[in-house]
Each structure stands twice: as C-alpha cells, then as structure tokens.
Amino acid sequence: MTLMEFSMIPLDKGASFSKYVAKVLTLVDESGLEYRLNPMGTVIEGEWNDLLALLTMCFRTLQKESDRISLQAKFDYRKGVSGAIESKIRSVEASAERSLNK
C-alpha cells in the first residue's frame, strides 16, 4: 500500500481558496479511501492506481474552474504494509516513549 499526501490549490483565485479546497476534499471524502486532513494537506492510503485515479479526478474538477493550478504530492510506498495511516504515528510514539499531538 501507498500513503499519498497532497495539496492542490488554484493560483488565480487570490489568497482565499478554501472554497476550491473544499470541492477537492469532498471528492476525497466520497472516494471511500482512508484519509486524514491536516492543516497543510491530506494524507490518503490506497493502491497506486486508486490514488492516481483520485488525484486525476481532483485535478479535472479544479481545472474546470482555474487556469493555473499548483499541486504537490508525496508518496510513501511500503510493500505488504497496510494500515500505515494509523501505524506510522503509533510507531513513532512507541519509539519516543511519549504521546504526541495528532
């Protein structure tokens, strides 16, 4: 399985674009994939093809409204590992021997 964190914003809509981010996040929420929103992006767990299909759907949706889009994506693939969206944080907390803010 792969973890993907991404953020996608229009660059031609001024500095307040939460309306556009909301449309993208609605697609993520309806995808059925496991995800977590954070203040700087959204982390999703899935198979490569499913992640890229969702990314494409988000891009096509935003493309209808914006002529310039900035997108950052970061992937962490681990063979044979699933549930990493939860276990990565637990693993760091175990190593740190403390509870961390999530």
Place this chain on the structure above:
Amino acid sequence: MTLMEFSMIPLDKGASFSKYVAKVLTLVDESGLEYRLNPMGTVIEGEWNDLLALLTMCFRTLQKESDRISLQAKFDYRKGVSGAIESKIRSVEASAERSLNK
C-alpha cells in the same frame, strides 16, 4: 504567523527509521510550539525565526547520527493570522458543509 510542515529522515539507516524520527519529534514536543503529527510529516505553527531555530536543532541532532539526511519543509505564511493550525481545517469543513476525517 507561519505554518511549517516538515519531515526529516536519515538515508543511511535502512528503511526503518522511526527511532530517528522519534528523536526529532521529541524536540518538537518539547519546543512549546503548537504542532500536529500526521502520517507524512509534522505541522508546526510559529514565528519564522522560532520555526527555523527548531528546524536547525532537529537537523543538528540528526546530523550527529547520520551522514545523509533528506529534509522536506513547506511553509504557509499569513500576515496577522494565528491559530491557523486549527482554523484551516474548520474553514475547509465549513466550505464543504461536512465533517472531514482529521
């Protein structure tokens, strides 16, 4: 105030480096700055100088143990805005008119 998301890993310790991430996160946890850990990085809110001082402390600590370090950092500065670590997510949820997974 500025939001900074970062992840810092050693590249010379194999594919299991949560022990090193834990040392870095301990520094973040003890910094007193507002932060949130997610499966792909850590988001911290603070003034520019405080964020860079913390990043430097994390780098110097990891540098003692590793000869090759990969670091990614992303910043979102907004003049006059504080509490964005919470309010960015609420703002997107309000626009999406739904609760999202955090």
Place this chain on the structure above:
Amino acid sequence: MTLMEFSMIPLDKGASFSKYVAKVLTLVDESGLEYRLNPMGTVIEGEWNDLLALLTMCFRTLQKESDRISLQAKFDYRKGVSGAIESKIRSVEASAERSLNK
C-alpha cells in the same frame, strides 16, 4: 500543459542510489517528453495523462527492486501555455534584468 518535477528514490538500498535513479531517468529520456534533469529532481513538460503514465511506469519499474519507495512530485498547470520548461526561466531573467545560472 503541465510542468511536473519529481524525484523517486528507494529507501531500502542505503545512501547511494544513483543506480536506481538512472533506471528511472532512462525511462524519462526514452519517453519523448521534454525534460530537464537538475541536482534535486527532474522537470518534465506534458499533458496530465502523459505525465501520470510516465510516473506510473517509473514507479512500477522501481517497485520491482525496492520494498520502500519515497516519491515527491510537484505540478504547475497553466491552461493554454506550452514551452514553459524554457519560458519560465526566461521570464524570471527578464524581470530580474540579469542572466541567472541555469
């Protein structure tokens, strides 16, 4: 057209992975898409579907040899703009009124 910058490395092969990067770059070089290698990544210009198809081919190739892969990708889409791989730099040089190191 879209510009995509990406870097893809195995995390389970130690700190010297230029052999694996070379395999990925060979696929990019043979893709027929316009690209430029820099010390931190590779910038490619193309249509969204072509860029994601190439990214998938690179990922599948590396996946045969590595159990943990880290990938970062950054996209800049501009409607109706082509040749940005050259023109973006020229545009900044014109604004700066100086020649910059490329």
Place this chain on the structure above:
Amino acid sequence: MTLMEFSMIPLDKGASFSKYVAKVLTLVDESGLEYRLNPMGTVIEGEWNDLLALLTMCFRTLQKESDRISLQAKFDYRKGVSGAIESKIRSVEASAERSLNK
C-alpha cells in the same frame, strides 16, 4: 555540504508572479553561493547556516510585499561531500550510460 531546492511565491498577487520571483532570485544571485535555476525551483549548495540565512533574507524581502507566502524547500545533506550541484547529475549519467538533458 547541503543542497537546498526552494521555491517561494506570493499567493495574493494573482497567477503572474515572476516579478516577485525575480526579486528573490536576485538575492540568490548576489549571495555568492553556487546555485542553478530550473523551471520549478532553485537549487543552492552551501552550509546549513548559510542556506537558512539566505532563505530568511528571501522571505523577509517577499514579506514586505505580500500578506500570504507559500514556500517549499527540500534539503539533501551529505557529510564531507562538496560540489554535489554538478556531481549528482554526472553520477546519474554515468550509471545510465547516457547523456541526459540538463
């Protein structure tokens, strides 16, 4: 030595911000540090403190003109290695046994 790639843009100036990027690049060009501009960012080689001092100077300059700034930075530290801004590309070309577009 460390390689840093960064890109810094104002989010409140519309989709054409090469004027602002030019100001930042002028600071980089005058810093005396080795750098290369690419279509998606700027790669600079230097010591950690020099890189962060330059990044801070760029941020402070842009902050005078913009109320919302997006910054991405990526670092690759290798103990005892200098000249990586040139040697990383040569190393990949040697492994790929071909000349690549730079």
